[in-house]
Amino acid sequence: MLDNEAVCLYALGERVYATQDRCPHGNASLSEGYIEDCLIECPLHQGLFDIETGKPKGPPVTTDLKCYEVKVNDGTVYLRTAGP
Amino acid sequence: MDTPTTCSNVGRQNPVESPVHIERRWPADGYTRIPYWVYTDAAVFQKEMDVFFAGNTWNYLGLDCEVPEVGCYKRNWIGTRPVIMVRTENGEIAVLENRCAHRGAQICWQNTGKVNDFTCPYHQWNYDLNGNLQGLPFKRGVMGKGGMPRDFDPKQHGIRKLRSVNRGGTIWATFSDEAPTFEEYCGPEVLAEIDQVFPGKKLTLLGYTRQLIPSNWKMYIENLKDPYHATLLHTFYITFGLWRADSKSENYPIPNSGHSVMISHNEGKKVTEATPEMQRFRTDLEMLDRETVTPKKEFNGGRVGGAWVFPAAAVGIQANTLKTRHVIPRSPTEHELVFTYYGYEDDDEDMTRRRLKQANLLGPAGFVSMDDSEMLTQCQIGATGYPHEAGIIEMGGRDTERTDYMVSEVLIRGFYRYYIEAMGF
Numbered sequence: 255m256l257d258n259e260a261v262c263l264y265a266l267g268e269r270v271y272a273t274q275d276r277c278p279h280g281n282a283s284l285s286e287g288y289i290e291d292c293l294i295e296c297p298l299h300q301g302l303f304d305i306e307t308g309k310p311k312g313p314p315v316t317t318d319l320k321c322y323e324v325k326v327n328d329g330t331v332y333l334r335t336a337g338p
Numbered sequence: 339m340d341t342p343t344t345c346s347n348v349g350r351q352n353p354v355e356s357p358v359h360i361e362r363r364w365p366a367d368g369y370t371r372i373p374y375w376v377y378t379d380a381a382v383f384q385k386e387m388d389v390f391f392a393g394n395t396w397n398y399l400g401l402d403c404e405v406p407e408v409g410c411y412k413r414n415w416i417g418t419r420p421v422i423m424v425r426t427e428n429g430e431i432a433v434l435e436n437r438c439a440h441r442g443a444q445i446c447w448q449n450t451g452k453v454n455d456f457t458c459p460y461h462q463w464n465y466d467l468n469g470n471l472q473g474l475p476f477k478r479g480v481m482g483k484g485g486m487p488r489d490f491d492p493k494q495h496g497i498r499k500l501r502s503v504n505r506g507g508t509i510w511a512t513f514s515d516e517a518p519t520f521e522e523y524c525g526p527e528v529l530a531e532i533d534q535v536f537p538g539k540k541l542t543l544l545g546y547t548r549q550l551i552p553s554n555w556k557m558y559i560e561n562l563k564d565p566y567h568a569t570l571l572h573t574f575y576i577t578f579g580l581w582r583a584d585s586k587s588e589n590y591p592i593p594n595s596g597h598s599v600m601i602s603h604n605e606g607k608k609v610t611e612a613t614p615e616m617q618r619f620r621t622d623l624e625m626l627d628r629e630t631v632t633p634k635k636e637f638n639g640g641r642v643g644g645a646w647v648f649p650a651a652a653v654g655i656q657a658n659t660l661k662t663r664h665v666i667p668r669s670p671t672e673h674e675l676v677f678t679y680y681g682y683e684d685d686d687e688d689m690t691r692r693r694l695k696q697a698n699l700l701g702p703a704g705f706v707s708m709d710d711s712e713m714l715t716q717c718q719i720g721a722t723g724y725p726h727e728a729g730i731i732e733m734g735g736r737d738t739e740r741t742d743y744m745v746s747e748v749l750i751r752g753f754y755r756y757y758i759e760a761m762g763f
Contacts, residue, residue: 288478298475299473300472300492301473313466314473
């Protein structure tokens with residue numbers, strides 16, 4: 255949880271990504287979904303998002319996910335919540 | 339019609355095969371008689387749903403102004419089948435079955451509204467505005483277990499979209515791939531009536547009245563095709579001159595179809611030789627606010643009435659009130675009646691007020707229409723008690739030729755002439 259909003263973390267190869275966890279379409283948790291290449295598929299209605307950019311990539315989703323800038327330092331994951 | 343007839347015509351409404359077999363014999367006098375079992379028999383009702391509503395007919399859905407924006411929908415019924423008309427992303431109107439592909443639940447439970455897409459409340463299967471299945475929960479199972487078979491293809495499990503058409507802002511649909519075009523289906527006379535009151539101007543929705551009438555749906559249709567009763571039953575019409583036995587009028591059944599056109603001319607309150615015949619003419623009644631019964635001159639030049647578009651809709655104008663009527667059969671002995679009132683975008687405030695005010699004649703508490711729903715209730719009680727008896731439809735003769743006078747049952751005969759053949763009696 256971050257600022258009262260659930261966050262979903264993804265490990266793609268060596269890199270870690272973070273987006274909002276709540277699917278904007280059907281109120282489902284993306285962390286229960288499926289990763290295919292660099293896409294996350296929502297478990298409820300199979301909407302697809304690009305994990306890196308948050309862009310919708312397949313229906314029924316039409317709005318962007320909020321993405322967080324990620325830094326991994328010594329095994330700890332940090333997210334940027336506001337500008338520098 | 340003692341021997342079942344096969345329909346050999348190649349006209350605009352070829353009957354559809356129905357698996358329902360009916361052991362009934364139509365009276366020997368043909369379409370001048372209506373056996374009362376047509377108003378009570380469950381098998382007859384089911385066959386009507388199959389042959390007419392689900393067959394090669396075009397059915398009324400609504401007005402395009404009822405769904406002004408993308409995602410706006412209206413729920414309706416074609417016979418007993420629930421359907422949805424919805425404005426899709428490209429701005430066109432689609433007509434969908436209101437039935438989840440999964441378990442059959444209505445995906446849309448409200449009469450009108452606006453959505454981004456449709457989600458069935460039962461298992462949350464989700465469809466786009468064209469009825470395509472977009473996704474379903476747990477397609478891949480939970481915690482690696484279960485889920486739909488790998489070859490389950492959402493593209494094969496969408497909601498059926500019906501053929502539909504927009505004519506001057508009225509939306510119609512058919513379940514049949516074989517039905518002719520809407521224009522062919524209506525024919526020139528009915529189409530002319532639709533075009534007169536829906537000339538392509540932008541429409542404004544003014545409101546609805548809805549009511550449940552405890553009678554067979556055909557009784558309502560027959561009532562609309564029966565100007566004879568209007569001159570006798572409706573005190574309000576007779577006294578205030580909107581519809582009288584001596585009004586100039588035209589009735590024409592459209593051959594080889596269930597359609598008809600009925601036209602009359604507003605002539606105002608008057609006393610003629612025919613007046614003493616009208617027992618319900620009340621010289622002692624005077625309306626202080628005459629506006630309710632005084633149409634303002636407009637495009638129709640006092641010509642009122644309209645067309646019945648088989649099976650279950652009518653369009654037309656009464657005084658200045660523009661409206662559609664839609665009959666929704668619920669069971670052999672029950673139907674719902676919906677009036678939709680509308681105007682034109684270029685109506686001024688005064689005309690809009692008149693269209694609404696004169697609508698007080700119609701609907702469940704209408705000065706005129708309330709007589710009809712009460713009368714149909716009484717007819718159903720009689721028919722239910724005596725299904726082996728038959729009604730007599732001989733006013734104005736035994737034929738189905740068009741008439742230029744009011745007191746005739748020709749339109750009912752024309753309807754049953756078509757009905758007997760289409761139903762295979």
